[in-house]
């Protein structure tokens with residue numbers, strides 16, 4: 001496991017590589033972000049953006065989503081994985097927003113997590129990106145990168161990864177670090193083909209050293 005200083009070094013290098021890391025899900029308000037994040041489960045942001053481009057023109061409010069038959073909404077998002085369930089969840093969560101929150105998106109993680117289709121990761125993205133609340137949403141990239149580098153243990157659960165990152169990173173850096181780790185995992189330390197040969201973290205990274213053994 002890396003020391004605090006080594007973690008600092010890694011995060012600074014990643015910040016230099018991706019100074020403009022940000023949420024890549026296109027949205028104009030917290031409600032659109034919530035819908036986009038629900039759609040993004042097990043799906044790329046690029047595909048979600050392709051679908052929401054038309055979706056957000058047709059559906060602007062929670063009322064719009066519940067005013068159509070379920071089958072129509074399913075057809076509108078059918079190119080996205082798990083679209084049947086996601087459409088069902090979206091209509092249910094829109095009903096809750098209308099009945100309990102006056103059509104607005106609740107601002108606490110606890111309230112968000114009570115909505116159908118909204119887990120801890122989704123709630124963390126929404127509170128952090130839409131409302132500026134410090135949070136680290138652990139998606140597949142954040143988990144893989146944190147474990148490969150050696151910030152977290154291989155056996156850690158997603159929740160343990162989140163807790164470890166929150167312990168080791170200053171609170172005011174949680175949200176921006178979350179975006180930088182996603183960019184680093186999406187564009188550099190990729191799942192199948194990490195760019196270890198051109199990585200500034202290689203001398204510290206346990207996974208990189210293993211992969212580059214014999215090539216260095």
Ligand code: SF4
Pocket residue numbers: 148149188189190194195196197199200201202205206207208209
């Ligand atoms: S050395 Fe390789 S595995 Fe390690 S962080 Fe860099 S790209 Fe990822």
